[in-house]
Amino acid sequence: MAVTGATVTYRNGHTALRDASFRIPTGTIAALVGVNGSGKSTLFKAIMGFVRLAKGDIRVLGLTIRQALRQNLIAYVPQAEEVDWNFPVLVEDVVMMGRYGRMGLMRIPKAADHAAVDAALARVDMGAFRKRQIGELSGGQKKRVFLARALAQDSRVILLDEPFTGVDVKTEERIIALLRELRAEGRVMLVSTHNLGSVPEFCDRTILIKGTVLAHGPTADTFTQENLQKTFGGVLRHVVLNEAHGAGQAPVGVITDDERPLILREGRAARREAGMREGGGE
Numbered sequence: 517m518a519v520t521g522a523t524v525t526y527r528n529g530h531t532a533l534r535d536a537s538f539r540i541p542t543g544t545i546a547a548l549v550g551v552n553g554s555g556k557s558t559l560f561k562a563i564m565g566f567v568r569l570a571k572g573d574i575r576v577l578g579l580t581i582r583q584a585l586r587q588n589l590i591a592y593v594p595q596a597e598e599v600d601w602n603f604p605v606l607v608e609d610v611v612m613m614g615r616y617g618r619m620g621l622m623r624i625p626k627a628a629d630h631a632a633v634d635a636a637l638a639r640v641d642m643g644a645f646r647k648r649q650i651g652e653l654s655g656g657q658k659k660r661v662f663l664a665r666a667l668a669q670d671s672r673v674i675l676l677d678e679p680f681t682g683v684d685v686k687t688e689e690r691i692i693a694l695l696r697e698l699r700a701e702g703r704v705m706l707v708s709t710h711n712l713g714s715v716p717e718f719c720d721r722t723i724l725i726k727g728t729v730l731a732h733g734p735t736a737d738t739f740t741q742e743n744l745q746k747t748f749g750g751v752l753r754h755v756v757l758n759e760a761h762g763a764g765q766a767p768v769g770v771i772t773d774d775e776r777p778l779i780l781r782e783g784r785a786a787r788r789e790a791g792m793r794e795g796g797g798e
């Protein structure tokens with residue numbers, strides 16, 4: 517995916533995103549990190565074609581957004597607040613929505629559509645809940661159902677808006693394991709998160725955003741204390757431990773935006789080489 521100089525101005529004249537540029541190679545999990553109101557959802561809306569770019573360009577596998585959407589290449593896993601949970605719909609019907617783009621006008625599912633729904637539900641371990649109303653599930657289960665919808669769609673790019681909010685650690689680990697599988701299949705995942713502590717754990721790349729893209733690239737390079745301070749300003753709580761200790765004891769910084777803090781050693785995010793790979797195309 518390549519975003520070049522993307523600018524979004526809302527109807528009221530507010531420019532929520534200005535001249536944003538970054539690239540994400542295929543087979544990548546990328547974090548989108550920024551404070552409330554920094555433009556994360558606006559960027560997602562632009563990639564989904566919900567808002568028009570005033571300037572700039574977004575390409576997915578070399579295609580325009582309109583072409584990529586027509587080919588079902590982009591899927592979106594929404595924030596819980598965006599969904600009307602009172603709407604009476606079964607879990608399996610939510611997942612089937614991922615197939616709509618491949619159906620005719622009458623939306624009559626074929627055997628392949630049913631098979632894709634079954635496989636997607638099994639993959640997120642939600643098969644037993646398929647006949648439940650979506651509103652009757654827990655927060656983590658709802659997230660998994662929407663992830664299954666994206667899987668049923670078989671898109672190449674999956675946008676995940678705050679997938680870990682209100683999710684327990686076990687479900688978070690399951691979602692991360694699934695994202696790693698999808699990465700191995702060459703897909704691109706763009707994950708907006710306030711969960712800074714887990715970003716170096718599973719995100720190959722990070723995009724730091726504050727009305728524009730402040731920094732982007734491999735997480736080990738972008739997730740620095742300096743960049744995080746620029747991105748979050750005074751919002752983050754930052755504590756330095758061990759500062760007074762002598763040689764051999766590197767200072768440890770703890771930066772936190774929510775309940776899961778980021779631990780920085782020697783001013784640099786503790787990096788995990790595993791998973792920090794470059795992919796092929798964009």
Ligand SMILES: Nc1ncnc2c1ncn2[C@@H]1O[C@H](COP(=O)(O)OP(=O)(O)OP(=O)(O)O)[C@@H](O)[C@H]1O
Pocket residue numbers: 526527528530531532550551552553554555556557558559
């Ligand atoms: N439809 C709209 N019309 C006008 N301004 C908007 C609209 N939607 C968002 N904005 C403004 O654009 C800016 C970016 O909002 P956006 O929703 O993209 O932020 P965000 O980073 O997703 O925030 P959060 O972390 O709270 O979800 C904010 O100042 C917001 O008030």
